[in-house]
Amino acid sequence: MSEASLSAKSSMDSLRGVSLAASEADFPDTLPPSMTGPMIWEGNELKNYVIDLVASDIDRIRAAVIHFKLLGLDRGSISTSTFPLPSELADKLSAISDIVHDGTGVAVLRGLDAARLNDEEAVIAFAGVCSFVCDLRATDSYANQTLSHVRDATHEKVPIWAKDIGLAGSKITAAMDFHSDRFSGDVLALHVRNDGGPGDGGEQYFASFWKIYNTLLETEPEVLETLAACDWPFELKQKDSAPYLELGPALFFSKGRPMIQLVKAPLLGSPRIARDPSMPALSDKQTHALAVVEDLARRFSAKLDRKQGDIQFVNNHSIMHARSAYGADNKRSDRHLLRMFLRDRKNAWDKPARWCNNFDDPFTPGRHQELPVIDTDPWRLISGRESHG
Template sequence: MSTASLSARSSMESLQSSLSVPDKLPPTMEGPMVWSGSKLKPADYIIRLTASDIREIRSAIISFKLLGLPRGAIDKTTFLLSSELSAKLSAKSTELHKGFGVAVIRGLDAANFNDEEATIAFVGICAHVCRLRATDSYANQTLSHVRDATHDDVPEWAKDIGLAGSKITSAMDFHSDRFSGDILALHVRDDGGADGGEQYLASFWKIYNELLEKDPAVLETMAEPNWPFELKQKDREPYLELGPTLFFSKGKPIVQLVKAPLLGSSRIPRDASMPPLSAEQLHALHAVEELAKKHCVLLDRQKGDIQFVNNLSIMHARSAYGTSSKRSTRHLLRMFLRDPENEWAKTGAFAANFNDPFTPGRKQELPVVDSDPWRKISGRESHG
């Protein structure tokens, strides 16, 4: 493709089917999902639970535990809430898919849940926002613990296995978690206090518009299906998977850009057999990162929050936290979700990659305690 063929004057009618690379880029994106950090305020995305809401959630936890079912059985029918509260939560899905792409449910800290209760509440509330939970086929992992595992004793068998981004305390550049799910959900069990780990969000649609005007070649590079992703495997050599970092769903740009499987990291080095990125790809990484920093917002965070981020259109980053001498208390629970009622269409060559985490009937691991930060939870793409 030539840069000229991807001009801002392109019409929507020129697009091919969903998720394929279009002949021409869609024109400038419009709507509430196009925002810069100075424009997005906490009041725009935070909803506060009332005391009555929290009582309902506690009752739903007790009712579910009395059923004697595994946590993987949590859904709207087993985590029962009133129609009013259920509607209040499900409305967040519309905001995530058609609004700012960000939502925070606040106030759960007032319930003082123990670890098991917090896990059930998080999974149950998410079921009323987005019905489906993603499960990583790599390890049947559905719920992960984002925490400082750098002080854990490393068993002998794990000496050569690096910790994933979710288990280390270093800063993370802007990214979206590739083929992990439509909506990223995080429950803040402990924000770590004044210990770093701040979270930042950036609208990729805002970045898209600026690149479309000033450097459309970056978008062309991102849309080419030749990015060399290294995928880890259990007890086997990693393998190369080529694909784009920019997709399109009926004119909506979808970003799936994460650096770890492209560049490696200090804890999970890139295998020497993997090809390097091209100069154009390295330039695209830098251009997107700089614009994300320019337009990002610091996410307003409090203990007990449940955060929801559109993983297809909003990029996220994290500052470093903790110290080398003492374990940080920062602890978040993480899942990826999908709402069949609002999800963006996914067809074409890479539809199976997007849909695989939501394969029906797959066993779901929803651990209350994080006991294996090396093999199962780290995941093959090493994203945080």
């Protein structure tokens, strides 16, 4: 679709998501036409995304875990060199990156539960396997945490010092609307340690934003303009001081690709972390855009086929994800996922120039990586920013 086919009030400024005062060199590519390819799907069209580990693969991964433990290194040292796998299995894992970046955007590696790993070994295996899919792991700039635990902490006694902090989004059981995790990493990786069991809830759903994008180009391009405008009021929490306002777009463009970075918690607050009253409210256009995107994501979504032991890989720039509520009010849920954000330098998408620092910050070289076996941060004692959920 050409620029002229957009609404009359469109401007190159709004489409590029930058202010007119910015230099021309900072401009991302202009609004691309309808997207094509396997990353555009809806509902049951997302299929054949499960990659099964065979018995010999599982044995090799188990051996690599033992090899790494015998090295006596810090878990942040896990890499393809310290977690050795045979070339055939390494190629099998590397091909997952191609699916995530140039295919459907979703892949699930299945069978790791058969290795019967304890908690420490599961963390090592998760990071080791992921290092063959993507060579970089993200860190939280506040805590240097690379791996976080997605679990139910709602039944734990809140310390006095934490009464006004609230639980992080990864520790609550409420349903989450469709979103992508803002400036967190190119690829979201989740390892299902415990799915909570039958009836526990927490079903996961994915939706292709490129399908949503194509639909909006035809039906309501003004929503794309609103998403690309540079005035979305994201509230960023800080560890030891008041939150601050960061204005920016929710939709970016680079090299012909739309990249969605729309997360609701910093815009609306969450069930356990209220939005600071000093923050500006969303405009009517922004509220409408959120509702339209959520409606289309629900319409086009696919429920994920999930089994215990799975490692899920999701393109965090083109695929939106959501989950249903889980657990019961009077009982703690056993549902437990390990989460990391990744980047594969071989396949990574180019980022818009003006926002490169935001996209690149989690991958700052030389930063120590914490891969905790036990969750130690349910009340966000260490990490202050809320970019998920």
